[in-house]
Amino acid sequence: MEEKIIGVDIGGTNIRVGFMTRNLQLVKKETASTSRFKNKEEFFQYLRQMIERVDVNREAKKIGMAFPVPWNEGIKTLYDSTNLTLLENMSVNEMRSYFAEYDLYLENDVNVIALLESDFGAAKNSRNSIYITVSTGIGGGLIVNNSIYRGTHGYAGEVGSMIISNENKNHFSLYSGTLESLCSGKALEDESQKLYGKNATTKLLFENYKKGTADAIKVVEVWVDYFSSAIASLMQVLDPEVFVLGGSVILNNQWLVEKLIEGTKRKVFKQLIDKVRIVISEYGHDAGIIGAGYITIKN
Numbered sequence: 134m135e136e137k138i139i140g141v142d143i144g145g146t147n148i149r150v151g152f153m154t155r156n157l158q159l160v161k162k163e164t165a166s167t168s169r170f171k172n173k174e175e176f177f178q179y180l181r182q183m184i185e186r187v188d189v190n191r192e193a194k195k196i197g198m199a200f201p202v203p204w205n206e207g208i209k210t211l212y213d214s215t216n217l218t219l220l221e222n223m224s225v226n227e228m229r230s231y232f233a234e235y236d237l238y239l240e241n242d243v244n245v246i247a248l249l250e251s252d253f254g255a256a257k258n259s260r261n262s263i264y265i266t267v268s269t270g271i272g273g274g275l276i277v278n279n280s281i282y283r284g285t286h287g288y289a290g291e292v293g294s295m296i297i298s299n300e301n302k303n304h305f306s307l308y309s310g311t312l313e314s315l316c317s318g319k320a321l322e323d324e325s326q327k328l329y330g331k332n333a334t335t336k337l338l339f340e341n342y343k344k345g346t347a348d349a350i351k352v353v354e355v356w357v358d359y360f361s362s363a364i365a366s367l368m369q370v371l372d373p374e375v376f377v378l379g380g381s382v383i384l385n386n387q388w389l390v391e392k393l394i395e396g397t398k399r400k401v402f403k404q405l406i407d408k409v410r411i412v413i414s415e416y417g418h419d420a421g422i423i424g425a426g427y428i429t430i431k432n
């Protein structure tokens with residue numbers, strides 16, 4: 134019988150749990166909103182229930198778990214969990230205690246997708262790539278020579294913290310002017326609510342952009358300017374072969390990619406203009422679950 138594995142993608146907005154085969158075929162999945170939980174005990178008990186529901190026959194022995202926290206193998210305590218504060222200051226041993234009967238593999242949530250896309254997806258023919266997710270927040274994963282590059286302290290790839298402007302918007306980030314504070318899904322929703330009322334969504338903002346509404350056009354143009362500046366900076370510092378973009382903002386508005394390509398080409402060295410490659414994740418909305426499962430095999 135083919136080995137079965139569990140992939141757990143813990144995000145700032147949702148938890149996604151998947152039951153899959155060793156060849157990464159997703160058999161069953163379940164999603165829950167992270168906002169429903171008041172504390173980590175409640176959170177992890179419910180997560181166990183989700184795992185039990187997708188694997189009713191208890192076939193899986195391994196769990197790959199990805200979460201929005203800087204990570205390397207030497208980390209003993211989780212820090213800087215800005216998009217899911219209930220994980221802040223939690224010990225890794227305590228997290229493992231909730232899943233004692235499983236082999237548990239841990240990794241940063243964006244790194245698992247970066248590796249998956251590098252090995253099998255949109256960057257599979259490249260040795261060096263950068264994956265960026267644009268969802269509740271913004272995160273990145275760096276692949277160097279087909280391996281995750283974590284940096285000295287596990288913070289490599291935290292592209293959402295890049296300071297790209299002196300714009301005074303610091304309500305989603307530790308510092309003002311970061312890529313995350315200006316270009317994340319939260320930031321876009323905030324701009325939409327300023328324009329269209331407290332119940333407005335990012336979707337409404339983009340709908341008005343497509344209708345040619347001037348105020349929506351201005352917001353999107355500024356977003357493209359900021360985001361393409363970040364990509365141009367990353368390209369000229371790290372020189373990857375390809376950028377792979379994912380996350381709900383990109384996956385639901387794929388037309389943004391062409392605008393980012395155009396914006397980036399205006400900001401890089403002349404010799405790099407025809408080398409700007411920005412593509413969309415091949416694994417789409419399930420990338421986090423599948424990537425989390427994949428680390429149980431890769432390791």
